[in-house]
Amino acid sequence: MLIFNSMILLILLLMCVSHTQVVNYGISYKVYTSKTVAYFTMGYIVFWASLRIQFVDTAAYISGFNEAETGIDKAIQALFQEGKQKGFDFLQILFKTLFSESYHWWLTLIAVATGVPIMMTFRKYSVNYLYSMYLFVTSMIVVWMFNGIRQFLVAAIMFGLCDLIIKRKTILFIVAVLLCSTVHTTILIMLPIYFIVFETPFKRKMMLFVLLILMSVFAISPLLEAMETVLHNTAYASNLEQFAEDDGVHPLRVLFKAIPIVFAFIRREKIEKINNQFINICINMSTISVGIYVIGIFTSGIMIGRLPVYFDLYSLILIPYLFSYVYTDMKKQLYWGLGLLYLLFYFLMSGGLYYNSELTGFIK
Known part of the structure; x- marks a missing residue:
């Protein structure tokens, strides 16, 4: 530690x-x-x-x-x-x-x-x-x-x-x-995800995707059987037998991963008006990540809980952008507040x- x-x-x-240093060009920026x-x-x-x-x-x-x-x-x-x-x-x-x-x-x-x-x-x-x-x-x-x-x-x-x-x-x-x-x-x-992330955040297609992820929790038994077949020759094959004892993803981790999505959702209209393409992608990637983490709560953190790593990094760009361009009225408070919360999370989990x-x- x-x-x-x-x-x-x-x-x-x-x-x-x-x-x-950030140079603004209307709805775009250069750092x-x-x-x-x-x-x-x-x-x-x-x-x-x-x-x-x-x-x-x-x-x-x-x-x-x-x-x-x-x-x-x-x-x-x-x-x-x-x-x-x-x-x-x-x-x-x-x-x-x-x-x-x-x-x-x-x-x-x-x-x-x-x-x-x-x-x-x-x-x-x-x-x-x-x-x-x-x-x-x-x-x-x-x-x-x-x-x-x-x-x-x-x-x-x-x-x-x-x-x-x-x-x-x-x-x-x-x-x-x-x-x-x-x-x-x-x-x-990442192949199917590529064709989804261009959508406007929180619109019908993205929300439908998240809903399908959550619905899959209720059908997790047959889903795991299908995954076992697909992952038989992957790094997860030796871990399939551990599902029964595994407690899945820690709920606290899911809560923290959801923070940028909650902030983005609250001011989604302003984000839609800004319409920064890369930030939209970051929001959608983070939404997908949270959805997979939710599945991980109810299944194996070993298998499901490792998949969001492909999307988590985008949230680290999203968070400071939201504070600097979307929550300008409370920028300083959010930078400090979330910084302290993540420090607390670190000490709890490390x-x-x-x-x-x-x-x-x-x-x-």
Whole structure:
């Protein structure tokens, strides 16, 4: 927990000496955050993610890397093997063959490849980069850079490619998703979502989609049977038997994930009048995320509760935008109030966090 606390402290200190410049163009805007600030904040997180030797599933990734074969032929063979992560295995073998047999450098590469797209997208679109980074840590999304890194890697890459959604580059988006699916198959959920997120938030099509998600809770037994068939060869196959004992997603997490949607819904007419395309996409992504989290309350947090990671990052851009452009009459109060609430959420949810590296040893 000490390591994650230091991330929050660093961001708060930088907030005192730096800010995001926003240039308005009517209903659009352009933001600028110092490269030094952007790289330093994410670089600090990447540094600790790279050094770790023990954190939940890290040992499994280290073991997998150490046991991986070497050779270009072995890398090519990995692409044609049966299994859930042929793309990941291909990259792992290729890296071990051409660059280094040290798992430290492999974890570093994954951390950089995950952190950079997030940092660049925040820097490009968030009206308050450091506040988005603060929410990234206090909302506990940052933990994905230490645990569940294969899934979060593809989530970060697709988040970094959000311009494909904004500019409606359908073919390129589909190709990107299919390539990422060789690393983690659950990214395929983005394909149907792509055709929904352009709708005006809270209008009929989006609300119908959310309603269908909630209705599926009542039909969860046959739904799980279908998922078991679909996910038989994925990373979740070994977890299917745990559904009966799993308590699902923590309701407190769902409550906090719903906060930006509640704020957006209250002033939906003003948002519709502003009609910022990317913010509309962020609202719809966040709505989908909350809907899936609701299902997770009643099912397995292991399987269902991990899917919203593909949408959660958008809410971190949405929140500061709402406060700066929609709730201008209470901007300061909301920034402070939600900041304190997320800090409370962090301390409530981070009690079991620990960290282990050769540099620090085991610390909590």
